[in-house]
Amino acid sequence: MAKELIRLQNVSMQFDGETVLDNISLTINDHEFLTLLGPSGCGKTTTLRIIGGFQTPTSGDVFFDGARINDVPPYRRKINTVFQKYALFPHLDVYDNIAFGLRVSKLPEPEVDRRVMEMLEIVSLRGFQNRKVTSLSGGQQQRVAIARALVNQPKVLLLDEPLGALDMRLRKDMQNELKRIQQALEITFIYVTHDQEEALAMSDTVVVMDKGCIQQIGSPVSIYNEPENAFVADFIGESNILDGIMRKDYEVEFFGHRYQCLDKGFAKNEPVDVVIRPEDIDIVPPGGGYLSATVTNVIFKGTFYDTFVDVGDFKWLIQTTDFHEIGDVIGISLDPDAIHVMKKSQYSEQFGDYSSYSAEYDEMEEDPEGEADEE
Amino acid sequence: MKRFTRIFTVVVFLFLYLPMIVLAVASFNKGSDIGAFTGFTFRQYGELFRDSTLLPLLGNSIIIAVVAALISTILGTMAAVGIHNMRRRPQAMAMALTNIPMTNPDIVTGVSLALLFAFAGVMLRRNSIMGFGTLLIAHITFDMPYVILSVMPKLTQMDPDLEEAALDLGCTPVKAFFRVVIHEIMPGIISGALMAFTMSLDDFVISYFVYGPNFVTLPVEIYNYTKKPLQPKIYALFTLLFLVILLLMVLMNLLQLRDARQRQIRKGGAS
Numbered sequence: 001m002a003k004e005l006i007r008l009q010n011v012s013m014q015f016d017g018e019t020v021l022d023n024i025s026l027t028i029n030d031h032e033f034l035t036l037l038g039p040s041g042c043g044k045t046t047t048l049r050i051i052g053g054f055q056t057p058t059s060g061d062v063f064f065d066g067a068r069i070n071d072v073p074p075y076r077r078k079i080n081t082v083f084q085k086y087a088l089f090p091h092l093d094v095y096d097n098i099a100f101g102l103r104v105s106k107l108p109e110p111e112v113d114r115r116v117m118e119m120l121e122i123v124s125l126r127g128f129q130n131r132k133v134t135s136l137s138g139g140q141q142q143r144v145a146i147a148r149a150l151v152n153q154p155k156v157l158l159l160d161e162p163l164g165a166l167d168m169r170l171r172k173d174m175q176n177e178l179k180r181i182q183q184a185l186e187i188t189f190i191y192v193t194h195d196q197e198e199a200l201a202m203s204d205t206v207v208v209m210d211k212g213c214i215q216q217i218g219s220p221v222s223i224y225n226e227p228e229n230a231f232v233a234d235f236i237g238e239s240n241i242l243d244g245i246m247r248k249d250y251e252v253e254f255f256g257h258r259y260q261c262l263d264k265g266f267a268k269n270e271p272v273d274v275v276i277r278p279e280d281i282d283i284v285p286p287g288g289g290y291l292s293a294t295v296t297n298v299i300f301k302g303t304f305y306d307t308f309v310d311v312g313d314f315k316w317l318i319q320t321t322d323f324h325e326i327g328d329v330i331g332i333s334l335d336p337d338a339i340h341v342m343k344k345s346q347y348s349e350q351f352g353d354y355s356s357y358s359a360e361y362d363e364m365e366e367d368p369e370g371e372a373d374e375e
Numbered sequence: 376m377k378r379f380t381r382i383f384t385v386v387v388f389l390f391l392y393l394p395m396i397v398l399a400v401a402s403f404n405k406g407s408d409i410g411a412f413t414g415f416t417f418r419q420y421g422e423l424f425r426d427s428t429l430l431p432l433l434g435n436s437i438i439i440a441v442v443a444a445l446i447s448t449i450l451g452t453m454a455a456v457g458i459h460n461m462r463r464r465p466q467a468m469a470m471a472l473t474n475i476p477m478t479n480p481d482i483v484t485g486v487s488l489a490l491l492f493a494f495a496g497v498m499l500r501r502n503s504i505m506g507f508g509t510l511l512i513a514h515i516t517f518d519m520p521y522v523i524l525s526v527m528p529k530l531t532q533m534d535p536d537l538e539e540a541a542l543d544l545g546c547t548p549v550k551a552f553f554r555v556v557i558h559e560i561m562p563g564i565i566s567g568a569l570m571a572f573t574m575s576l577d578d579f580v581i582s583y584f585v586y587g588p589n590f591v592t593l594p595v596e597i598y599n600y601t602k603k604p605l606q607p608k609i610y611a612l613f614t615l616l617f618l619v620i621l622l623l624m625v626l627m628n629l630l631q632l633r634d635a636r637q638r639q640i641r642k643g644g645a646s
């Protein structure tokens with residue numbers, strides 16, 4: 001089975017008395033593609049810097065291959081980093097940038113040459129070796145940064161939002177490229193992003209973080225299908241999150257209806273959060289015992305419609321390929337596997353229906369521009 | 376209005392450069408009377424280069440300026456790196472401490488250094504320790520703040536990830552400095568060194584208090600000359616000195632300009 005490579009054990013980090021990481025424990029296996037996912041300021045970079053050795057945790061231990069490495073400086077760790085803003089050496093050309101690590105470890109020059117050329121091939125930058133790094137495009141600089149780290153054949157590669165500065169198309173290409181490289185070279189990747197789609201598409205394991213705490217660790221599928229609390233459900237994909245009561249195992253009640261579900265192990269009549277993904281909802285003709293809803297807004301999204309409906313005073317989002325007029329009354333049918341029940345958490349009251357949806361939408365639109373302005 | 380500012384600019388520049396122009400003209404004057412230009416000649420320059428006392432003095436000045444600039448550049452750069460790596464509070468304090476000697480009047484610095492050396496002489500049971508050593512120490516003392524001040528901004532402008540990238544790729548902190556950081560701050564080091572050199576070359580006040588009879592620099596000796604009537608070949612010497620320093624300043628500005636342009640390119644390339 002998978003072998004443990006890195007372990008964070010009860011790691012906390014404080015800056016000037018402010019807690020940035022709160023008692024984090026995490027195990028990373030050999031050859032794993034693990035992603036740290038969370039909103040800005042949740043402590044992803046800090047976690048990565050602790051693993052890389054650029055920061056010493058205030059408390060807790062870091063293990064590498066079973067040995068405690070809290071006090072091992074970065075230059076003695078078999079770990080390399082791809083920095084968020086590339087951090088290429090401007091006084092060196094592409095070739096010398098990539099050769100940097102090999103020359104520091106005093107490899108014979110023919111060996112350096114062989115490995116640099118091989119690396120240039122892997123990141124598709126053959127013929128660029130004599131270019132100044134300042135004359136490269138963002139995507140090319142990105143690939144030099146990856147090559148410069150990978151050429152040292154590290155056991156672990158740390159990547160801090162490596163695709164953050166690239167446009168959408170290039171981003172998708174580089175995602176595939178990175179995944180291919182990771183599988184071909186069998187290196188452990190620890191990847192930081194705040195883009196949930198990217199995390200789901202690339203990772204073996206996703207670690208969802210918020211406010212310095214780990215919210216959930218799991219495969220992309222389990223994180224999406226079985227979020228542990230309202231934060232994860234809301235952060236990963238779209239979710240309708242409603243208040244419910246667990247009447248008994250496999251039976252949950254909300255909006256006065258009882259539904260079959262696949263969840264058990266709750267106390268009798270325990271208040272719970274119920275997650276229903278917008279694409280899991282079936283629309284049926286109204287009446288006949290189904291929940292009835294009124295369509296309030298429809299947005300065409302290409303392959304489907306975002307259809308907003310009112311159920312009482314609760315706004316739902318439904319994703320459907322069928323078009324419904326605003327004002328239509330429809331029925332809502334829910335299969336047992338469309339319903340996911342979660343324990344109540346500190347996040348329960350913060351996330352709910354889609355009455356604030358438009359505001360959320362604006363934020364997403366503004367985000368990339370905000371980043372571009374910073375440059 | 377526009378005309379007025381233009382005239383004003385000309386007046387200011389005249390005011391700044393007129394003394395130098397008068398000096399330069401005087402150095403080419405055939406006659407020795409400053410009041411009348413009687414013909415153009417290089418004679419004073421010829422005499423200057425045949426002079427057996429002035430030239431060695433110039434040599435002394437250059438030696439002290441080069442050695443002091445070299446040592447203060449090394450020490451100053453090291454100090455700047457140290458200050459840069461401090462936490463915020465001690466860093467502000469260190470910078471304040473660096474700035475104070477620069478605003479100190481030269482004469483105060485000179486007198487206090489002289490006192491210090493006299494005291495050290497007594498401690499060492501020697502009559503006087505004034506000489507090359509004391510002069511060098513004094514020059515390094517007043518040069519170093521200029522180096523620190525010109526290296527510091529380069530360190531703060533530098534992307535801190537660059538140093539971490541070097542560590543990440545296997546460099547010890549010392550190796551990271553020589554392989555990466557020094558290239559980034561080189562423009563600051565060079566302009567710091569040039570500044571230190573010119574400060575040393577033309578320093579008179581501080582040197583006057585700490586020089587010894589065995590090693591005299593040009594400005595100090597010229598001051599002793601001025602007690603007698605000034606020989607015209609001194610004009611030639613001053614004109615040459617002025618040109619050398621002017622050249623250094625132009626060089627420094629060119630370097631800064633080039634650095635700024637490269638920074639611009641780098642920014643353009645990254646976005």
Ligand SMILES: Nc1ncnc2c1ncn2[C@@H]1O[C@H](COP(=O)(O)OP(=O)(O)OP(=O)(O)O)[C@@H](O)[C@H]1O
Pocket residue numbers: 015016020038039040041042043044045046047194
């Ligand atoms: N050296 C530091 N000194 C003080 N505070 C710090 C330091 N480094 C990080 N922080 C704080 O720690 C918190 C977490 O920072 P971190 O960079 O880990 O977030 P992040 O998850 O990487 O966010 P982003 O997605 O914006 O990069 C932030 O509030 C940040 O201000």
Ligand SMILES: [Mg+2]
Pocket residue numbers: 044045046160
């Ligand atoms: Mg970050």
